[in-house]
Amino acid sequence: MRIIDIREVTKPIASPIRNAYIDFSKMTASLVAVVTDVERDGRRVVGYGFNSNGRYGQGGLIRERFRDRILDADPDTLRNDAGDNLDPHRIWAAMMQNEKPGGHGERSVAVGTIDMAVWDAVAKIEGKPLFRLLAERKGAEADPRVFVYAAGGYYYPGKDNTALRQEMRSYVGRGYTVVKMKIGGASLDEDQRRIDAVLEEIGDEAQLAVDANGRFDLETAIAYAKMLRQYPLFWYEEIGDPLDYQLQAAMADFYPGPMATGENLFSHQDARNLIRHGGMRPDRDWLQFDCALSYGLVEYLRTLEVLETLGWSPRRCIPHGGHQMSLNIAAGLGLGGNESYPDLFQPYGGFPDGVRVEDGHITMPDLPGIGFEGKSDLISVMRDLAE
Numbered sequence: 001m002r003i004i005d006i007r008e009v010t011k012p013i014a015s016p017i018r019n020a021y022i023d024f025s026k027m028t029a030s031l032v033a034v035v036t037d038v039e040r041d042g043r044r045v046v047g048y049g050f051n052s053n054g055r056y057g058q059g060g061l062i063r064e065r066f067r068d069r070i071l072d073a074d075p076d077t078l079r080n081d082a083g084d085n086l087d088p089h090r091i092w093a094a095m096m097q098n099e100k101p102g103g104h105g106e107r108s109v110a111v112g113t114i115d116m117a118v119w120d121a122v123a124k125i126e127g128k129p130l131f132r133l134l135a136e137r138k139g140a141e142a143d144p145r146v147f148v149y150a151a152g153g154y155y156y157p158g159k160d161n162t163a164l165r166q167e168m169r170s171y172v173g174r175g176y177t178v179v180k181m182k183i184g185g186a187s188l189d190e191d192q193r194r195i196d197a198v199l200e201e202i203g204d205e206a207q208l209a210v211d212a213n214g215r216f217d218l219e220t221a222i223a224y225a226k227m228l229r230q231y232p233l234f235w236y237e238e239i240g241d242p243l244d245y246q247l248q249a250a251m252a253d254f255y256p257g258p259m260a261t262g263e264n265l266f267s268h269q270d271a272r273n274l275i276r277h278g279g280m281r282p283d284r285d286w287l288q289f290d291c292a293l294s295y296g297l298v299e300y301l302r303t304l305e306v307l308e309t310l311g312w313s314p315r316r317c318i319p320h321g322g323h324q325m326s327l328n329i330a331a332g333l334g335l336g337g338n339e340s341y342p343d344l345f346q347p348y349g350g351f352p353d354g355v356r357v358e359d360g361h362i363t364m365p366d367l368p369g370i371g372f373e374g375k376s377d378l379i380s381v382m383r384d385l386a387e
C-alpha cells in the first residue's frame with residue numbers, strides 16, 4: 001500500500017464580490033489528488049483536497065516542495081503500525097522535514113490541502129465516512145447532525161439593500177437560522193443601514209453575524225462595537241488584524257456580545273497566542289481556525305489539544321471555509337458547527353447532493369471518506385484530475 005502520485009491543479013473560484021479587505025475577482029484554489037495503489041469496490045482509492053477561499057492556489061509550493069517529500073519517502077514510513085492504511089501524521093511529518101518553525105502562512109495552505117486529500121484516502125481505505133473514523137479514534141460518539149450558518153452579504157457592484165435583503169431571505173428560506181454579512185467595506189452609517197435592513201428582513205426567524213475581515217484599527221473597532229452592541233448579533237467577527245491580539249483583547253471592554261476570529265491564524269502556536277493574549281472568552285466567543293488553510297487536520301488536532309489545555313471546549317469552534325472536511329471534523333469531534341456559503345465558491349463548498357438544511361442543521365450522509373463522491377459537480381472536477 002502506497003501513494004503513487006500527487007496531482008495538483010489551480011482552479012479559478014473568482015466572483016465579483018468584495019469584503020472589507022479584498023475582492024475575489026482573481027481568487028483561485030488548489031485542487032489536489034493523492035493517488036494510491038489501493039483498490040476498494042473495484043476502484044482505485046484517490047483522496048481529494050482543496051484549499052478554502054481567501055488564500056490563493058498553492059501549485060508552486062506543492063510541486064516544488066511538498067509533493068516530492070511524500071513521493072520520495074520510503075512508503076513503509078508513511079503507513080500505520082499495522083501496515084493496513086496510510087498514516088496522516090507520518091505523512092505530515094514527511095512533508096514538514098527541513099522546515100523551520102514559525103512563518104506558518106508561507107506553507108500552511110499547501111500542507112493543509114494535501115492533508116485533506118490524505119484523510120479522504122485514509123477514510124476511503126477504511127471504507128468509512130471520515131467523521132465516523134475520527135469519532136472512533138477518539139473513542140467518542142459521532143453526531144451526524146451539524147449546525148451550519150449561511151455566509152454571504154458581500155459587497156458587490158450595484159448591490160443595494162433590497163438585493164441584500166433578498167439574499168438573506170433566500171438563506172432563511174433554505175433553512176438557515178444564522179446568516180452572516182460583511183461590514184467595514186462602507187462607512188459606519190451605511191453599514192448600520194445595511195444591518196437594519198437585514199434585521200428587518202429576517203426578524204426573529206434568524207440571527208445575524210457580521211464580519212469585518214480584519215479591517216479595523218482600534219478606534220474604528222470601538223466605534224463599530226458601540227454601534228453593534230445595541231443589536232442581538234450572533235457574533236462580531238475578525239474585527240482587527242488577525243495578529244493584533246491586543247486589539248482583540250481590548251474589545252471585551254466595548255463589546256459584551258460574542259466575538260469570533262481565527263480564520264487567518266495558521267498553526268496551533270498562533271491559536272495558542274490568540275487564547276493567551278487575545279482576551280477571548282470561552283463562555284461566549286467563537287474560534288474559526290480552518291484546517292484547509294492551517295496545515296490540515298493533523299495540525300487541527302494539536303490545536304484542539306491546546307484549546308482543551310487552556311479550558312476551551314471544541315464546541316466553541318465553528319471553522320471558516322464552508323467545506324466538507326470541516327463538516328466531518330464537526331460531526332466526528334464535536335465542534336460547534338461549520339460555515340457554509342450557499343451561493344459562492346462552487347463546486348468546492350457545500351454539501352453532498354440531497355442534503356438539506358433544516359432548522360439550521362444538516363445531517364451527514366454515510367459516504368466513505370470526506371463524502372465528495374456524493375456531490376456530483378465536485379466529484380466530476382476531481383475525477384478529471386486523477387481518474
Ligand SMILES: O=C([O-])CC(=O)C(=O)O
Binds near residue numbers: 019054151211263321
Ligand atoms: O470574505 C472572506 O474572506 C471569507 C470570510 O471572511 C468568511 O467566510 O468568514
Ligand SMILES: [Mg+2]
Binds near residue numbers: 211213263
Ligand atoms: Mg471571516
